[in-house]
Amino acid sequence: MKVLVPVKRVIDYNVKVRVKADGSGVDLDNVKMSMNPFDEIAVEEAIRLKEAGTASEVVVVSIGVAKAQETLRTALAMGADRAILITAADDVHTDIEPLSVAKLLKSVIDEEAPELVIAGKQAIDNDMNATGQMLAALLGWSQATFANEVKIEDGAALVTREVDGGLQSIKVKLPAIVTTDLRLNEPRYASLPNIMKAKKKPLETKTPEDYGIDVTPRLQVVKTAEPETRQAGEIVGSVDELVAKLKEKGIV
Template identity: 55%
Template sequence: MSLRIVVPVKRVIDAAVKPRIKNGAIDMTGVKTSINPFCDIALEEAVRLREGSKGLVANIHAVSVGPEKAQDVLRQALAKGADNSTLINTGKEELEPLAIAKLLKSVVDKDGANLVLLGKQAIDDDSNQTGQILAGLLKWPQATNASKIVIEGDKVTVTREIDGGEETIAAKLPLVITADLRLNEPRYATLPNIMKAKKKPLTKIALKDAGVDTKPRLQTVSVEYPPTREAGSILGSTQELVEKLKAASLV
């Protein structure tokens, strides 16, 4: 069975940048952005599946739901090995995981895909929900937090880390898999491939033309920095520790 893989990729603030808060929201002015690290890992795995078995992967379709500027992460995805890409342009609108999953489902259905590989979470909102919701909407099995993927025919075996060890599960295609950090280490896009990516298809769809209800169900009440932690102290004995705990009414 050949694979038609959809890989969602999100444009986020670069992992090396400390986010700034302005007027109750994350300030994106002049901030360096990049592919969400977990999405990058999912994309790398899709490309490795193709490289590891000739004829296994028929197509890798990178999809981004975001602003016009999200084209840059799609171009990176194309340079790393995706065959074609789609941008669902949301403008300045921020969408919840449910809305994003609905939009991704429309792409999966249209593409005739039988495997969705996506990051387990985005490093900006840390929701860790989109993959699970998408599997529910598609009525497909799901394997989350994958650290190893093996495909034999229509059977997929996924190893995932759990507390104190590993868990191995198996399911048949079609399937939704979310990628964890230890699945692989993404490659860098080479200059020749970046140039070639300019000729690969990038389809743009306006949010209003997607035919999906993206009405928000949640309201962000506030965005603020975490409280400053007080400096710790070094104690001279266990007895001193006990006295400190008693003074703080912790014992």
């Protein structure tokens, strides 16, 4: 069984994001970039399926700027077998929208014919949480989102997923799309020998034109701003004073 994993290059989750002075976007100059944490979990899960003998090959795909090669090499160092980079933007500030990403991934899937796609539930830069669902719709495949446990048995995926009320266990027929949540696993660190080996693993480069997909943005960012500073709290001496304060602020 072949497993395909989409990965995205984002600002490292340890970095404090800075908004540009003119409000036109986020400042990316000299900022550390890394693999989206949810995608890292997806890569780890795919590798574990291969180590268990369930999967025969793990292919990783990234869509964005040429520097996303670094992200793909990280996935290869973790244990993925080969990578595909679709260079869809020249400017690091250009974010390819979920529908365009889903269309490109569908084209890759049509060529690669995987039985399972494991993707991060969302990217931490735009928090769209839409690509996996859109991809499932375009393919007409089963989908299991927000997975915190995945098992493959008898041509189906048994997925325990996180929902508002707790956990839900479902069974979806393969081929399927699974999106990962934080508690699915703990991603491994790539060892130095594996990092060196990753440099020799196949990495194919393509463009949206190769698939006949238009990635022109449909959305426009009008303004980006820092969150408002939270005001300090007030200490009250009694319940009556608390109620009075709440009424004063129009909360009750």
